[in-house]
Amino acid sequence: MTRYSRQTRMLVAVDCIIFGFDGQDLKLLLIKRGFEPEKGKWSLMGGFVQADEDLEQAAARTLTKLTGLEGVYMEQLTAFGSPDRDPMERTLSVAYFALIDINQYKQQITDEYKAEWFPLKEAPKLIFDHANMVAEAQARLRYKAAIHPLLFELLPTRFTIPQLQILFEAVYDAGFDKRNFSRKVLSTGLLVKQKEKERATSKRGAFYYKLDKRKYSAKFHAFLNFVSDPGNLK
Amino acid sequence: MTRYSRQTRMLVAVDCIIFGFDGQDLKLLLIKRGFEPEKGKWSLMGGFVQADEDLEQAAARTLTKLTGLEGVYMEQLTAFGSPDRDPMERTLSVAYFALIDINQYKQQITDEYKAEWFPLKEAPKLIFDHANMVAEAQARLRYKAAIHPLLFELLPTRFTIPQLQILFEAVYDAGFDKRNFSRKVLSTGLLVKQKEKERATSKRGAFYYKLDKRKYSAKFHAFLNFVSDPGNLK
DNA sequence: AACTTTAAATGTCATTTTTACAATTATATT
DNA sequence: AATATAATTGTAAAAATGACATTTAAAGTT
Known part of the structure; x- marks a missing residue:
């Protein structure tokens, strides 16, 4: 040729x-x-x-x-x-x-x-x-x-909800309501609560979570709506 | 160099x-x-x-x-x-x-x-x-x-809601409920009802709509949710 | 041991959005 | 005038969202 x-x-x-x-x-x-x-x-x-x-x-x-x-x-x-x-x-x-x-x-x-x-x-x-x-x-x-569970890739295997929220707030340069944020994140069913707590940041300590790997790969491309109107924040 | x-x-x-x-x-x-x-x-x-x-x-x-x-x-x-x-x-x-x-x-x-x-x-x-x-x-x-008003690009300037629905059904190879579909589409505020009807397909005739160009460009990148779970359709 | 402090976790209610489902209307044709 | 066909519109229950406050665990302090 x-x-x-x-x-x-x-x-x-x-x-x-x-x-x-x-x-x-x-x-x-x-x-x-x-x-x-x-x-x-x-x-x-x-x-x-x-x-x-x-x-x-x-x-x-x-x-x-x-x-x-x-x-x-x-x-x-x-x-x-x-x-x-x-x-x-x-x-x-x-x-x-x-x-x-x-x-x-x-x-x-x-x-x-x-x-x-x-x-x-x-x-x-x-x-x-x-x-x-x-x-x-x-x-x-x-x-x-x-709209997809992407930011978990930036976190270690174990992470807390507050850590996750700080990440979202950094990405969107905006603040989110704690209560609504955790409800939204937990409602995806992707997170598995661990027995141990992270104790460095607070007296009470925050529970660690891990990703449910099965559900994570299954729902990676699904529309999950983590942030409602990302083009219109703050 | x-x-x-x-x-x-x-x-x-x-x-x-x-x-x-x-x-x-x-x-x-x-x-x-x-x-x-x-x-x-x-x-x-x-x-x-x-x-x-x-x-x-x-x-x-x-x-x-x-x-x-x-x-x-x-x-x-x-x-x-x-x-x-x-x-x-x-x-x-x-x-x-x-x-x-x-x-x-x-x-x-x-x-x-x-x-x-x-x-x-x-x-x-x-x-x-x-x-x-x-x-x-x-x-x-x-x-x-x-999630974006994209399919309008496939239609002529004037189109009817039923035509739009047939297009969505072709793209997703699925059927949608007429009532919910038109409500969803109209709720975007992107469509302007015309006075004339399309008369070829039905006795009653369907009203033509046009895109509101201003709103269309403004909302083109917004999350509008035309189809709820496209990965999980019939 | 009781008290204080800090951040985590959880709860409620009103509003909006979504879903499932059926009746009515306009008009050409008979 | 009656019929047939597709367009249009409505409604109620369920789910999701947004705004907002209180309780709780545990370390540190008195």
């Missing part, structure tokens, strides 16, 4: 928008880029798609390289393809966003780049169109988390 | 999943592919992204070339990037799905390919991974149309 004639070939990259939650703020994992152009500037973690890889593989490889983690929640955000988004040469980027339990994160032993967590609101200036990617990823996160 | 060294460059294409509605069935616009490989086989309308184009431009150009239509509703579905999805050479495809008013469609005067509408259920075998693209597009359509 021959090739398609007279067509433009271009580089294809993946870039990962990696969200984490430290118990207080929603955070973004960024790196100092290790090569030209824009070497030393803050950037999303990315890499070129290799000849034998599909996009998911490239994204998973990139994520693992930075965090050491595997089996992380990740989904394709969208493809960014402005002709001049990379000044060096035309590069299409397929953006993926990932949600990780920040406590499981272990900085990779490498000198290629330095990685750092930034509160989403205090992220530095980013190269290329990466700020757009982050903005779109945040919008997607808010969208999906309002 | 130099170029990134030792990386694989590849072709980037766009493919359009074009949905239409003829008043009865949800349909898909397909073409007979005009060049090798797989010349003469049924395929989605697509084309290569040009050197000076971004992805949206390429998709819009492709759609206009086939349908003669501009300003059509279109959104990026996802990027498909298996290394061997095109046997000729590695080609990434960014899929877009489009919703058009089938009545406005005018077959383009061209010999490059023949285009034809197929009921979604009776679509022929497609080349490459195009069947996957269609399946994903249908899933996305069902997903979005359940």
Whole structure:
């Protein structure tokens, strides 16, 4: 077989928008880029798609390289393809966003780049169109988390209802009523109450919960209505 | 500036999943592919992204070339990037799905390919991974149309409630209660009742409605809940 | 041991939304 | 004038939501 004639070939990259939650703020994992152009500037973690890889593989490889983690929640955000988004040469980027339990994160032993967590609101200036990617990823996160049980991916296996609420409030930059929030969350039937309590934050202590894995996978794509009108909060 | 060294460059294409509605069935616009490989086989309308184009431009150009239509509703579905999805050479495809008013469609005067509408259920075998693209597009359509006022894009400017209901029933392959359906639709406040009736289908005739354009754009991204549990229908 | 403090957990009521289900109306045709 | 057909409208029970306050567990203090 021959090739398609007279067509433009271009580089294809993946870039990962990696969200984490430290118990207080929603955070973004960024790196100092290790090569030209824009070497030393803050950037999303990315890499070129290799000849034998599909996009998911490239994204998973990139994520693992930075965090050491595997089996992380990740989904394709969208493809960014402005002709001049990379000044060096035309590069299409397929953006993926990932949600990780920040406590499981272990900085990779490498000198290629330095990685750092930034509160989403205090992220530095980013190269290329990466700020757009982050903005779109945040919008997607808010969208999906309002109707699907997504944010659990940001928490450890055991978590308390108050911790979960703080997470939701960080994501939506809004406050929720304690009573209604816990009722809503518990009514999904996804949570299993544990015997132990978390005792660090309060005198009384809050019961830990775990996800019911069966129900979680079954209802992951169902419409669960965690946040009523996410476009119209505060 | 130099170029990134030792990386694989590849072709980037766009493919359009074009949905239409003829008043009865949800349909898909397909073409007979005009060049090798797989010349003469049924395929989605697509084309290569040009050197000076971004992805949206390429998709819009492709759609206009086939349908003669501009300003059509279109959104990026996802990027498909298996290394061997095109046997000729590695080609990434960014899929877009489009919703058009089938009545406005005018077959383009061209010999490059023949285009034809197929009921979604009776679509022929497609080349490459195009069947996957269609399946994903249908899933996305069902997903979005359940919570956003999307399906209006498939109807003419004037339409009746019964017509709208037939469309929803075609999309979800399910039946809905007439009374609840019309109440739900009217409660969005998006519809403006017209004075004229549609008289072809029934003796009594059904009133035409039009979209309130202001409210439509304002509420396009709001959560409107047209279909309660689309994942769990008949 | 009793008291204080702090955050977790739980309860109620009014309102809105959803669901299930049936009767009435407009108009062309007979 | 009667009939047939599809459009339109109504209603009551159940479920979900939103606004709001009190009780409870446990550590720390007196």
